Amino acid sequence: MGLDIKFPIGLMFAIFGVMLTIQGIATSGATELYAKSFGVNVNLWSGLFMLAFGSLMLIFSLKKKKAENK
Numbered sequence: 001m002g003l004d005i006k007f008p009i010g011l012m013f014a015i016f017g018v019m020l021t022i023q024g025i026a027t028s029g030a031t032e033l034y035a036k037s038f039g040v041n042v043n044l045w046s047g048l049f050m051l052a053f054g055s056l057m058l059i060f061s062l063k064k065k066k067a068e069n070k
Contacts, residue, residue: 004064010057013050020047 024044027033034041 004061006057006061006064010054010059010061013054014058015054017047017049017051017054020044021051023047 020043024041024047027043028041031039
């Protein structure tokens with residue numbers, strides 16, 4: 001029995017990624033909000049990357065758990 005930190009880390013990144021992605025979609029029309037970032041919707045892109053990373057960690061965690069149960 002080992003400590004697998006991939007599941008809680010993946011869950012945390014996935015939850016924060018969903019929240020940031022929703023925030024980015026909700027504020028996509030606010031050009032003055034993203035003027036300092038050269039017009040790039042930072043909330044949307046960082047949320048998508050966090051969601052992808054969290055999903056990847058969750059997949060790796062579930063694959064390991066499935067392999068241990070065989």
